[in-house]
Amino acid sequence: MLARFAVPHGRVAEARVEEAQIVAQIVRRCASGDAVAWEEIVQRFHRRIYNICYRFAGSADDAQDLTQEVFIKVYRTVSSFDGEKASFNTWVTTVTRNLLVDHFRKTRNDRATDSLDATQGADEDGPALVDRLAGNSESPQTHVESRERREMVHQALQQISPDLREAVILRDLQDMDYREIAQVLKVPEGTVKSRINRGRAELARLLQRTYRQAL
Amino acid sequence: MLGETKSGMQCTEFDALLAEAMDGTLTGERRERFEQHKAGCTACGTLFAEVSSGLAWLDEMEDVVPPPMLVHNILAATSGAAQAEAKTEPRTPVWERLRRQAGALFAPVLTPRFGMSMGMAFFSITLVLNMAQIRIRDLTPHNLSHTFYSSQNKLMRYYENMRLVYEIESRVRDLRNASEESERQREERNRRYEKNKNQTQEQNQNSEPDRLEPREHAQWLASLIGNERSIGTNFGSLAKQRRER
Numbered sequence: 297m298l299a300r301f302a303v304p305h306g307r308v309a310e311a312r313v314e315e316a317q318i319v320a321q322i323v324r325r326c327a328s329g330d331a332v333a334w335e336e337i338v339q340r341f342h343r344r345i346y347n348i349c350y351r352f353a354g355s356a357d358d359a360q361d362l363t364q365e366v367f368i369k370v371y372r373t374v375s376s377f378d379g380e381k382a383s384f385n386t387w388v389t390t391v392t393r394n395l396l397v398d399h400f401r402k403t404r405n406d407r408a409t410d411s412l413d414a415t416q417g418a419d420e421d422g423p424a425l426v427d428r429l430a431g432n433s434e435s436p437q438t439h440v441e442s443r444e445r446r447e448m449v450h451q452a453l454q455q456i457s458p459d460l461r462e463a464v465i466l467r468d469l470q471d472m473d474y475r476e477i478a479q480v481l482k483v484p485e486g487t488v489k490s491r492i493n494r495g496r497a498e499l500a501r502l503l504q505r506t507y508r509q510a511l
Numbered sequence: 512m513l514g515e516t517k518s519g520m521q522c523t524e525f526d527a528l529l530a531e532a533m534d535g536t537l538t539g540e541r542r543e544r545f546e547q548h549k550a551g552c553t554a555c556g557t558l559f560a561e562v563s564s565g566l567a568w569l570d571e572m573e574d575v576v577p578p579p580m581l582v583h584n585i586l587a588a589t590s591g592a593a594q595a596e597a598k599t600e601p602r603t604p605v606w607e608r609l610r611r612q613a614g615a616l617f618a619p620v621l622t623p624r625f626g627m628s629m630g631m632a633f634f635s636i637t638l639v640l641n642m643a644q645i646r647i648r649d650l651t652p653h654n655l656s657h658t659f660y661s662s663q664n665k666l667m668r669y670y671e672n673m674r675l676v677y678e679i680e681s682r683v684r685d686l687r688n689a690s691e692e693s694e695r696q697r698e699e700r701n702r703r704y705e706k707n708k709n710q711t712q713e714q715n716q717n718s719e720p721d722r723l724e725p726r727e728h729a730q731w732l733a734s735l736i737g738n739e740r741s742i743g744t745n746f747g748s749l750a751k752q753r754r755e756r
Binding site for chain 1: 526527529530531533558561562563564565566568569570571572573574575576577578581582584585586588589
């Protein structure tokens with residue numbers, strides 16, 4: 297659980313500063329029309345952006361489309377990036393978050409109910425979450441169990457409110473610090489921490505309730 | 512709960528420190544007060560347990576691997592497809608790329624059915640060419656153009672010959688028509704001549720003396736001659752008078 301704190305805080309900060317400087321140089325080259333620099337940006341950030349989109353939208357197809365949209369928007373507006381206001385990482389995450397919120401609003405009516413009996417998004421023929429929870433204890437293979445647990449958490453994550461979900465994703469899945477998250481979400485750091493706590497607690501309650509139903 | 516103070520800490524303060532406690536950055540006296548409040552406040556203790564549980568679940572999560580074509584698609588959507596292909600795909604030798612492209616291009620025709628059809632078509636064409644006595648080497652561009660122009664000349668000659676024949680036929684027809692016309696005119700003339708002749712004879716019968724006997728006819732002629740001589744004499748005397756004058 298505390299793997300992210302294995303590295304001392306000072307070294308993490310130094311590594312981040314160094315990384316930010318390298319990225320800032322690449323972004324400057326990109327803004328001046330360097331195609332190689334743009335490709336480097338895509339290579340560096342596509343995995344991170346895809347994961348944010350996947351965890352928020354819940355579907356691999358949606359995540360792929362959203363990631364492409366994010367990079368198209370970044371490509372068009374990269375010249376407007378101001379490195380003094382925020383890091384490029386924060387800026388890209390803000391663009392991503394705004395697109396995700398737009399996507400959430402557009403697809404609100406199409407979204408399924410928040411029942412945990414809903415099947416897996418990408419695999420509609422797969423077993424329901426309750427069924428998979430019940431079957432976990434019977435599975436002898438730890439690897440398979442671990443994979444199924446991750447999938448359950450992913451499904452449960454889709455059930456919590458978007459405000460809490462985005463805060464939890466940025467903190468616990470993308471390892472951003474509170475200040476960056478506050479910049480992205482445009483809320484005070486205290487609100488960010490509160491949302492993160494509530495999101496974690498909501499997720500735990502959801503999974504425990506589902507687990508009890510399975511039993 | 513929120514306004515409640517236990518162990519020197521309000522629940523709102525506990526809530527504010529909860530994130531730091533989860534991160535492991537809460538230390539010293541604040542950590543002690545936090546722990547005391549957690550032990551004394553049921554609601555905050557439950558909240559701590561839930562948040563810890565949720566964080567434990569989330570810590571199991573791993574990054575998902577993006578689709579392999581994602582970078583390619585992004586670059587294609589932003590920098591153009593050709594540039595994206597050139598930069599994202601590993602470099603392969605030119606002949607290998609050409610072979611792949613050719614393979615992809617001719618994949619539909621490289622099938623047994625297509626090969627059989629092509630064989631049959633080739634056999635049929637060869638058979639037809641043999642029957643028409645056309646050799647393959649005659650099908651070169653030079654020979655084809657030569658054949659084309661010789662065929663064109665033959666055609667032109669045939670056309671000219673046919674035109675000459677038609678002209679001769681036309682002339683013959685005109686001559687025939689002209690001869691028939693002249694024949695018809697001659698017959699018409701003869702008919703008119705006969706008719707005029709008959710009319711003249713009838714008139715002569717009316718103006719000349721009745722048929723004369725040879726002697727009477729001779730006298731009639733002599734009288735005519737005598738008249739002429741007297742006219743000549745008259746002309747002679749007139750000429751003599753003129754000379755004398």
